[in-house]
Amino acid sequence: MNTRDTLETPVAVVNLDRLEANIARFQQYCDQHQIANWPHSKTHKIPAIAAMQRAAGAAGICCQKLSEAEVMADAGFDQICIPYNLLGEQRLARLANLMQRATLTVSADSAETVAGLGHAARLAGRTLAVLVECDIGGQRCGVQNPEEAAALARTIAATPGLAFAGLLAYPLAPPLEAFVAGTRAILAADGISVGRVSAGSTAGMWQIHEYPSVGEYRAGMYIYGDRGTIARGAIAQQECALHVIATVVSRPTPTRAVLDAGSKALSSDISGLAGYGLILEYPDALIEKLSEEHAHVDLGSSARTPQIGERVTILPNHCCPVSNLFDQIVGLRGDAVEVIWPVAARGKLV
Amino acid sequence: MNTRDTLETPVAVVNLDRLEANIARFQQYCDQHQIANWPHSKTHKIPAIAAMQRAAGAAGICCQKLSEAEVMADAGFDQICIPYNLLGEQRLARLANLMQRATLTVSADSAETVAGLGHAARLAGRTLAVLVECDIGGQRCGVQNPEEAAALARTIAATPGLAFAGLLAYPLAPPLEAFVAGTRAILAADGISVGRVSAGSTAGMWQIHEYPSVGEYRAGMYIYGDRGTIARGAIAQQECALHVIATVVSRPTPTRAVLDAGSKALSSDISGLAGYGLILEYPDALIEKLSEEHAHVDLGSSARTPQIGERVTILPNHCCPVSNLFDQIVGLRGDAVEVIWPVAARGKLV
Numbered sequence: 001m002n003t004r005d006t007l008e009t010p011v012a013v014v015n016l017d018r019l020e021a022n023i024a025r026f027q028q029y030c031d032q033h034q035i036a037n038w039p040h041s042k043t044h045k046i047p048a049i050a051a052m053q054r055a056a057g058a059a060g061i062c063c064q065k066l067s068e069a070e071v072m073a074d075a076g077f078d079q080i081c082i083p084y085n086l087l088g089e090q091r092l093a094r095l096a097n098l099m100q101r102a103t104l105t106v107s108a109d110s111a112e113t114v115a116g117l118g119h120a121a122r123l124a125g126r127t128l129a130v131l132v133e134c135d136i137g138g139q140r141c142g143v144q145n146p147e148e149a150a151a152l153a154r155t156i157a158a159t160p161g162l163a164f165a166g167l168l169a170y171p172l173a174p175p176l177e178a179f180v181a182g183t184r185a186i187l188a189a190d191g192i193s194v195g196r197v198s199a200g201s202t203a204g205m206w207q208i209h210e211y212p213s214v215g216e217y218r219a220g221m222y223i224y225g226d227r228g229t230i231a232r233g234a235i236a237q238q239e240c241a242l243h244v245i246a247t248v249v250s251r252p253t254p255t256r257a258v259l260d261a262g263s264k265a266l267s268s269d270i271s272g273l274a275g276y277g278l279i280l281e282y283p284d285a286l287i288e289k290l291s292e293e294h295a296h297v298d299l300g301s302s303a304r305t306p307q308i309g310e311r312v313t314i315l316p317n318h319c320c321p322v323s324n325l326f327d328q329i330v331g332l333r334g335d336a337v338e339v340i341w342p343v344a345a346r347g348k349l350v
Numbered sequence: 351m352n353t354r355d356t357l358e359t360p361v362a363v364v365n366l367d368r369l370e371a372n373i374a375r376f377q378q379y380c381d382q383h384q385i386a387n388w389p390h391s392k393t394h395k396i397p398a399i400a401a402m403q404r405a406a407g408a409a410g411i412c413c414q415k416l417s418e419a420e421v422m423a424d425a426g427f428d429q430i431c432i433p434y435n436l437l438g439e440q441r442l443a444r445l446a447n448l449m450q451r452a453t454l455t456v457s458a459d460s461a462e463t464v465a466g467l468g469h470a471a472r473l474a475g476r477t478l479a480v481l482v483e484c485d486i487g488g489q490r491c492g493v494q495n496p497e498e499a500a501a502l503a504r505t506i507a508a509t510p511g512l513a514f515a516g517l518l519a520y521p522l523a524p525p526l527e528a529f530v531a532g533t534r535a536i537l538a539a540d541g542i543s544v545g546r547v548s549a550g551s552t553a554g555m556w557q558i559h560e561y562p563s564v565g566e567y568r569a570g571m572y573i574y575g576d577r578g579t580i581a582r583g584a585i586a587q588q589e590c591a592l593h594v595i596a597t598v599v600s601r602p603t604p605t606r607a608v609l610d611a612g613s614k615a616l617s618s619d620i621s622g623l624a625g626y627g628l629i630l631e632y633p634d635a636l637i638e639k640l641s642e643e644h645a646h647v648d649l650g651s652s653a654r655t656p657q658i659g660e661r662v663t664i665l666p667n668h669c670c671p672v673s674n675l676f677d678q679i680v681g682l683r684g685d686a687v688e689v690i691w692p693v694a695a696r697g698k699l700v
Contacts, residue, residue, distance in 0.1 A: 008440050008700040042642065064643045084643065085599040087610075087659050090358050109600050112658040140644060141600040141608050249435040250459050250491040258491050260437075264674055265699055268618040292392065292670055293414045293434065293699075294490060308462040309437050320642055324614055324675075327697050347677050349615055349643075350358040 002337035004330075009247040009311060010261035012326040016333050018241035019223055020052070026205060026222045027056040033209040038062050038081050038198065040220030043320050045345035046329065047075035049223065060105075062200075062218045066094055067348035073102045075344070081105040081198070083133065083168055083218065085113040085141060091350065092120040099124035105196075107168045109133040109141050114155050114162065121161030129165035130156045131198060134183075136175040146182030150190075153183070157192055166196030170218075172204030172211060180213040203232035224319040227278055228271040237278075237315070242329075244277070244314045244322065246295065248306045257285070257306055259295040261314060266290060267321035277314040282306060287314070352687035354680075359597040359661060360611035362676040366683050368591035369573055370402070376555060376572045377406040383559040388412050388431050388548065390570030393670050395695035396679065397425030399573065410455075412550075412568045416444055417698035423452040425694070431455040431548070433483065433518055433568065435463040435491060441700065442466050446473035455546075457518045459483040459491050464505050464512065471511030479515035480506045481548060484533075486525040496532030500540075503533070507542055516546030520568075522554030522561060530563040553582035574669040577628055578621040587628075587665070592679075594627070594664045594672065596645065598656045607635070607656055609645040611664060616640060617671035627664040632656060637664070 004013060030037040036059040041050050050061050050072060060079030063069035069080045080102050086095055098104060099121070108114045108130050121128040132152045135142030143149045149167060156164040167183060169176050176199060184194050199211065200218030208217050221229050225240035246261035266277050268290060275287040276295065282302050289296040295314075299305045306312060316322045323329065324346050331339040354363060380387040386409040391400050400411050400422060410429030413419040419430045430452050436445055448454060449471070458464045458480050471478040482502045485492030493499045499517060506514040517533060519526055526549060534544050549561065550568030558567050571579050575590035596611035616627050618640060625637040626645065632652050639646040645664070649655045656662060666672045673679065674696050681689040 006440075008438065010699050085608075085658075087597055087599055088358065090356075109602060110658050113599070135602055139602075139606070140641065140646065142602055144603060247437055249437050249463070252459060252485055252489075252492055253494060256489070258435075261699075263617070263619070263671060264697075267613070268620075268671075269613070270618075291490065292674075296490065308435075308460050321613060321618075324642075325697065326699070347614075347675065349360050349611075349676070 003335045004245065004332055004337070005311070005335070007245060007330060007337070009245050010265040011245050011330055012322055013243055013245055013330045013332050014224070015241045016331045016338055018239055019049070022223050022225065022239060022241060023052055023056050026219065027058065029206065030217065031057060035208050035214065036216035038216050038218050039223070040064070040200065040218050041072060041345065042068065043220035043223060043323060045323050045343045046341045047072060047344055048341055050077060059216065065348050065350065066091055066098065067350050068345040069102070070094070070098060071345040071348060073098055078102045081218070083107045085109060087113060087116055092116050093123065095120040096123040099126045099128060105129040105131060105165060107131045107133040108152065108156070109143050111152065111155055114152065114159055118159040118161050127163050128161060129163050131165050131168035131196065132156070134167050134169045134179055136169045136179050137173050138170050140170060142169070146179055146186055149179070149183040150186035153187055153192055154190060164192060166194050166198065168198045170199070171201030172199045172207060172214070176211055177213055202229055202234050205234055221319055226319040227273050227315055227317045231273060240315055242316065242319045242322065244316060246312055246314055248308050248310045248312065251308050254305070255298065255300045257297040257299055259297060259312065260293065261295050262293045263290040264292045265322070265325055266295065266314065266316050267318060267325060269318040269321055271317045273317050277316050280313040280315060282312065353685045354595065354682055354687070355661070355685070357595060357680060357687070359595050360615040361595050361680055362672055363593055363595055363680045363682050364574070365591045366681045366688055368589055369399070372573050372575065372589060372591060373402055373406050376569065377408070379556065380567065381407060385558050385564065386566035388566050388568050389573070390414070390550070390568050391422060391695065392418060393570035393573060393673060395673050395693045396691045397422060397694055398691055400427060409566065415698050415700065416441055416448065417700050418695040419452070420444070420448060421695040421698060423448055428452045431568070433457045435459060437463060437466055442470040443473065445470040449474035449476050449478060455479040455481060455515060457481045457483040458502065458506070459493050461502065461505055464502065464509055468509040468511050477511060477513050479513050481515050481518035481546065482506070484517050484519045484529055486519045486529050487523050488520050490520060492519070496529055496536055499529070499533040500536035503537055503542055504540060514542060516544050516548065518548045520549070521551030522549045522557060522564070526561055527563055552579050552584050555584055571669055576669040577623050577665055577667045581623060590665055592666065592669045592672065594666060596662055596664055598658055598660045598662065601658050604655070605648065605650045607647040607649055609647060609662065610643065611645050612643045613640040614642045615672070615675055616645065616664065616666050617668060617675060619668040619671055621667045623667050627666050630663040630665060632662065
């Protein structure tokens with residue numbers, strides 16, 4: 001029987017009991033508060049996990065790139081939200097194709113994006129649901145105020161092939177309610193209703209019920225957790241499901257160790273944390289630096305130190321890029337290998 | 351004809367004229383100074399580019415993981431250096447297999463690694479060349495002083511199946527010469543000679559001739575270049591060959607733009623630079639933040655600003671992780687697509 005100790009390192013492993021519990025716990029919260037759960041598949045990029053989320057009660061899934069959505073549609077998912085400004089002739093032709101086999105919702109924050117989406121919808125001969133992306137302080141994409149949101153909603157509503165479906169925001173933050181209310185008030189005069197309000201971020205996942213306007217939610221990292229999610233109070237360390245097992249390959253000095261997992265396994269995401277991951281067996285050790293294939297560990301504050309050849313378990317800073325760096329993820333039940341999942345939507349960039 | 355303007359974004363493109371010139375220029379320098387060129391294939395992970403390096407005169411290639419070396423051996427490369435402590439039963443069994451079809455050099459910095467290598471060599475029934483990795487100040491792997499180097503060299507020389515081949519260091523730095531001389535002096539008493547001295551780092555590639563002990567060199571990034579290599583004075587911007595083409599997908603405010611290339615395309619490597627890449631068309635713009643699928647650009651200091659849908663060309667901070675994030679790299683001759691290379695050794699972690 002394959003066990004975690006027989007896996008070649010570095011390897012990304014998922015504790016299946018924790019994964020299942022994380023999926024169930026958040027779905028239960030969503031059900032209790034009547035929130036439609038649209039989990040973000042970018043965290044795992046694995047159709048089998050998306051299927052677990054759907055089986056638990058998810059209303060649909062989110063994909064951050066059209067190519068990810070194509071993978072999920074290939075795997076039989078037919079309710080897909082792509083909260084991304086889709087632009088460009090080839091991409092819009094692919095969008096039109098995807099509309100033939102899945103019910104899509106997309107987002108837009110400009111008239112340029114809306115014009116392209118309308119073109120794709122007419123090419124597909126179907127109606128495409130479009131949410132207006134709103135910047136409620138996250139300073140990512142999004143219209144800047146209710147006036148801009150209402151103007152773009154009108155443009156969508158007036159575009160043949162498109163249906164104005166509502167508003168989309170990231171993250172979950174206090175300005176959201178006033179933004180939604182302001183937009184609703186402006187659009188009421190036009191007889192345009194704001195149907196759906198979608199918010200997102202794993203950080204805010206247990207506060208959604210405090211935002212009465214939010215009817216659907218996009219969280220990704222809740223299934224795995226990571227140091228960043230712990231720091232934001234959304235998950236406990238003993239609930240985290242994804243780890244990278246690495247081997248100590250060098251002990252150049254008494255206070256330094258080098259592991260065989262670098263930025264190619266853990267990513268360079270520092271996420272405002274101290275170090276590039278937590279070594280569970282040596283919590284006082286600091287992963288102070290990553291090169292591509294090595295983690296450089298400062299053991300100066302660690303009473304115990306590992307030996308060359310010893311295997312250690314790293315909780316990553318940010319789980320999503322780890323998924324994108326491994327071709328496969330190993331699912332463990334206890335110490336036994338139960339499943340090996342190809343990361344089917346890994347590297348899907350376009 | 352496919353051109354750069356018809357490629358879906360984000361896409362990693364290589365200017366073939368510059369690539370060829372970079373390969374030729376460094377090989378010429380190595381030839382002039384009688385330095386054996388062992389280019390590091392981790393930068394490109396593409397057998398066709400390794401073949402260009404070999405055709406230009408490289409003595410062999412370097413791979414940073416055994417799995418990368420397996421890919422290169424599959425592609426017919428038979429002189430491969432793996433400057434890595436290879437440990438673990440499965441890995442050593444794979445090493446023994448690889449020894450049947452390629453002449454390998456590996457490195458070690460501990461008796462534990464040497465013992466495993468000896469086991470692999472005896473399994474293979476062949477002699478394995480082992481370099482002692484020396485830490486000359488880089489604080490990565492490596493023995494700490496000539497005494498440790500000499501002790502490990504003796505252990506290698508005394509291990510059946512292994513041949514002590516010399517010393518290996520990273521980066522190229524002034525302590526190297528004294529380290530080598532000190533080790534040679536100690537080993538002379540045992541009748542053990544330090545055959546090869548291998549140094550590395552693209553940053554030092556034009557100073558190798560100032561280090562008389564160095565007979566072979568491992569540089570990787572010289573073929574592509576990037577902002578980090580420019581900052582270290584080893585390449586000029588107009589010589590850089592690898593770029594990521596992205597599309598502006600949002601202009602949320604007059605001073606902000608959002609591109610469709612995030613950390614999944616550019617990596618989060620900040621490399622001590624300002625911003626996560628240089629936008630060639632808008633050199634005063636600052637890529638201040640990356641999310642996975644978006645670059646967030648501050649246009650506050652840029653007199654001109656891009657429009658939604660416009661394509662821009664990004665010079666990455668660090669070219670190696672970019673290679674690892676794309677399944678394929680597009681080779682351009684001028685604006686025409688001449689070749690599309692699968693990144694055959696992408697994601698090879700074990």
